[in-house]
Amino acid sequence: MATAAEAQAMRHAVALAARGLGHTSPNPVVGCVVLDAGGRVVGEGWHQRAGGPHAEVHALRAAGERARGGTAVVTLEPCDHTGRTGPCSQALIAAGIARVHYAVADPTAQAKGGAATLAAAGVAVDVGLLADEAEAVNEPWLTAMRRGRPFVLWKFAATLDGRSAAADGTSRWITSAESRADVHRLRAEADAVVVGSGTLRADDPHLAVRDREGATQPLRVVVDTGATIKPGARVLDDAAPTLIAVAEDAGIAHLPRRPGVETVRLPRAETGLRIPALLAELHGRGVRSVLLEGGPTLAGAFLAAGAVDKVVGYLAPVLLGAGPAALADAGITTIAQALRLETADVTRLGPDLRVTAAPIAVPATAPSPRRTEVFTGIVEELGEIVAIEHLGDASRFQVRGPLVTEGAKHGDSIAVNGVCLTVVDIIEDAEGTRFSADVMAETLNRSGLGALDIGSRVNLERPMALGGRLGGHIVQGHVDGTGAIVDRKLSEHWEIVKISLPAELSRYVVEKGSITVDGISLTVVDAGSDYFTVSLIPTTLALTTLGVKQAGDPVNLEVDVLAKYVERLLGRDNGTQDKEATS
Ligand SMILES: NC(=O)C1=CN([C@@H]2O[C@H](COP(=O)(O)OP(=O)(O)OC[C@H]3O[C@@H](n4cnc5c(N)ncnc54)[C@H](OP(=O)(O)O)[C@@H]3O)[C@@H](O)[C@H]2O)C=CC1
Ligand SMILES: Nc1c(N[C@@H]2O[C@H](COP(=O)(O)O)[C@@H](O)[C@H]2O)[nH]c(=O)[nH]c1=O
The missing domain is CATH 3.40.430.10 (Dihydrofolate Reductase, subunit A)
Incomplete structure (x- = not known):
């Protein structure tokens, strides 16, 4: 909990940060107020220009010895790296600051970590005081870093x-x-x-x-x-x-x-x-x-x-x-x-x-009012998650996949591990071409996407083009549930993979029928009440996530839509069908 003096100091720090607008790029605007142990303002500062001292350094200089045992209130997480100036986390520790309130976490890999360094040095650290105001003043920079x-x-x-x-x-x-x-x-x-x-x-x-x-x-x-x-x-x-x-x-x-x-x-x-x-x-x-x-x-x-x-x-x-x-x-x-x-x-x-x-951000995994995409379950490319940004209860994934990104534009669909996502942005820079897509909390929870991390490999497929070949089967990119790899058995030419199956999906899975696993169209070899097996040829192992996933790893499952239609036509679905699909 922040005191009234700390909240007032943060309001002032936001106003100080605003003085840097237009002068600090490529750096953020940052404001800082230092309170002494009795809660009195003893120093303030803002980042005035790129290459110049950071806000904390200005404020600590002004406070001098009065900072010892005091509190630093700063609009952005103190940096932890040595750039053109030294790390602010160390400057705060050296000045004897006892508590740091910062409003917004630093999203950059280079500078973040200041909070952890401060905490490890015994400084009490609080995050989130007047976060909305601090986000607003730094909106351009934060957006640029995140996107x-x-x-x-x-x-x-x-x-x-x-x-x-x-x-x-x-x-x-x-x-x-x-x-x-x-x-x-x-x-x-x-x-x-x-x-x-x-x-x-x-x-x-x-x-x-x-x-x-x-x-x-x-x-x-x-x-x-x-x-x-x-x-x-x-x-x-x-x-x-x-x-x-x-x-x-x-x-x-x-x-x-x-x-x-x-x-x-x-x-x-x-x-x-x-x-x-x-x-x-x-x-x-x-x-x-x-x-x-x-x-x-x-x-x-x-x-x-x-x-x-x-x-x-x-x-x-x-x-x-x-x-x-x-x-x-x-x-x-x-x-x-x-x-x-x-x-x-x-x-x-x-x-x-x-x-x-x-x-208004449209949840990208919500059913599109514009169209229904059709995938075929023939994975085009093994991509990689290169960044994950947490936006409230949703996440924005940045995915490297040069093949599927070529010619893609905002609003296009790409299936990621069998989940149809909408492209928000195409990012092109020295690190190559990536796309970003938002994933709602519900999809994160109900598909294996929530378990992905930076560096995770993902199966990518663009929707089927009109006149294209239906190499696999009709895949909608709407995940029905998740299973997990139970075991993998090697044989001379292929590998038999056993995958657990949620009870409510077992009725749609039949021997020799089709199922989509992580966006891959596969033929069911054997189907039990709570599992099924598939056999994977070396090409599938080499080009998809199923080549690397181990026992216990989750997989996204989409059952054959034809089975659902048959069930509905026969009146056996009790009205429950497909309500659980994630997108
Ligand atoms: N009231 C206001 O706020 C403003 C009014 N105006 C008015 O608008 C009018 C000019 O508008 P407009 O002709 O639309 O001019 P724009 O300034 O929008 O320029 C359009 C041109 O930009 C070039 N261009 C380059 N890349 C792209 C791209 N990816 N997509 C689209 N275009 C691209 C194209 O020409 P090419 O490829 O040949 O280079 C295109 O014809 C004038 O009358 C001006 O007074 C203009 C600005 C503000
Ligand atoms: N007509 C119009 C605007 N037009 C914008 O201002 C630009 C001219 O800028 P400058 O030559 O620097 O004064 C012009 O090219 C166009 O982008 N802006 C406005 O605020 N109000 C106006 O009514």
């Missing part, structure tokens, strides 16, 4: 009838001076401001921060597949650095070559450049937060890629009646696919309204 790509805030300015420009393409200005000044605050807090080539041509935008003293200028990024930018474009001046993203085959001889202006070649998508590749490039350059300033076409592509974390719309009491909408095609064709947002804030700015909202 492996920069946080993206899409900003647009629109008339009350939803237009972002007039019919002739002019759009200056729809919103008021107050709103536009607020946009410069957003630019100052962002590491990069991004626009598409359409906006570049229509507006010749400048994209730098203006009228904000001490602001760190963001990287100006133009997404210009064909390198159409004119040498005299305003973004090419020296007010801020500029990155021109072009296609791998674009001619760039005419582009200016001077300090502050860089060109990067990226792979093409169906339209324009690949958004995940753009974000990976920016992430690699230390960009943790992107302000996407449009226009409507590029914003649609970001949304379709699942790459918008927050939206801020400035709505002006203006009508145009014609002209481009604030958002162009985002891959949504029917109302069931509408991207629903949760409004976080509505503020009046002069005559305008500023609405801030975030996409």
Whole structure:
């Protein structure tokens, strides 16, 4: 339990952290307040710039000897590593701090562990004080660390009838001076401001921060597949650095070559450049937060890629009646696919309204309203879990699987150990291409996915394509239950594996029938009331999880859907059928 003084100190620490916004990338913003043994504030500080002292060091310096026996209140778990500065955990121990309250755990493998080091040194450690506030101030950095790509805030300015420009393409200005000044605050807090080539041509935008003293200028990024930018474009001046993203085959001889202006070649998508590749490039350059300033076409592509974390719309009491909408095609064709947002804030700015909202996370393992996928149980690739992030009672898995990830996009399905998951993100960087997918608590509990760890191998299969071969049998990717490997017996050419079977599933399992084990379509050799056996050929052993799983390891089971239909048609299911399936 925190005292009132500690809670007040944390509130102040969050405000201190906010002072670093826009200056600390690629580091987080962090605030710290030190209380002496009597609960009086004796030091405070915040991380002011990357490479500079951390918040704890500033606060401890200010407190001096008064820190001994006192409490440090800090918005993020103190770091445990030596980077450009020493570990804060050691600094706190050396200063004689007796208790540490930190609000949010550090999600990075490099820095986390400070809490454990402090506890091992006898410091009392508490986590979670004002965690929501501390999460909010560090949202861009935390999102970037958790998702492996920069946080993206899409900003647009629109008339009350939803237009972002007039019919002739002019759009200056729809919103008021107050709103536009607020946009410069957003630019100052962002590491990069991004626009598409359409906006570049229509507006010749400048994209730098203006009228904000001490602001760190963001990287100006133009997404210009064909390198159409004119040498005299305003973004090419020296007010801020500029990155021109072009296609791998674009001619760039005419582009200016001077300090502050860089060109990067990226792979093409169906339209324009690949958004995940753009974000990976920016992430690699230390960009943790992107302000996407449009226009409507590029914003649609970001949304379709699942790459918008927050939206801020400035709505002006203006009508145009014609002209481009604030958002162009985002891959949504029917109302069931509408991207629903949760409004976080509505503020009046002069005559305008500023609405801030975030996409509502749809549990990715919920039945899709859009389609029913069909798998065949022929595993395409043995993938690997490379990260697991805990999001409340759900988990976000990052899975390495270059084959199934190729050409995949946000919203696609991939069966992971026989569980149909929806791709949230495609992540491309030096570590290779991965996809991330969310798994609800219910699925974690009811399938073997909850037992997976970083490094676990997983069977991966994309849904069957129209006209593809049905190599195995019809697999839905809806796990009915879990069994466990009972034993494995080697024979000369194959291995007989015995797997335990939950009692409620045994009626669907018959000799020579089909069953899906961890997403693999297999033929049942022998079926008992609480077990079945399958024989595995060397190829299956080499290419799937069943080659490595040992006695006691859990496996996901999906019984043959035909058996369920037969049972229902014969009226023998007592209405219980399939209610237990996980997804
Ligand atoms: N009110 C507001 O907030 C804003 C209004 N506007 C207005 O919007 C209009 C311009 O909008 P628009 O033409 O949609 O321009 P965009 O800025 O959205 O640029 C679209 C272009 O970006 C390029 N691009 C690169 N990669 C991709 C990708 N993956 N997906 C889609 N496009 C990609 C494409 O051209 P290519 O591949 O050839 O490079 C595409 O045509 C102007 O009238 C401007 O005034 C613009 C911004 C904000
Ligand atoms: N029209 C419009 C906006 N347009 C956005 O501002 C960009 C111009 O930036 P700059 O050249 O730096 O002033 C332009 O390209 C587009 O992205 N923004 C707004 O807040 N309100 C508006 O009414």
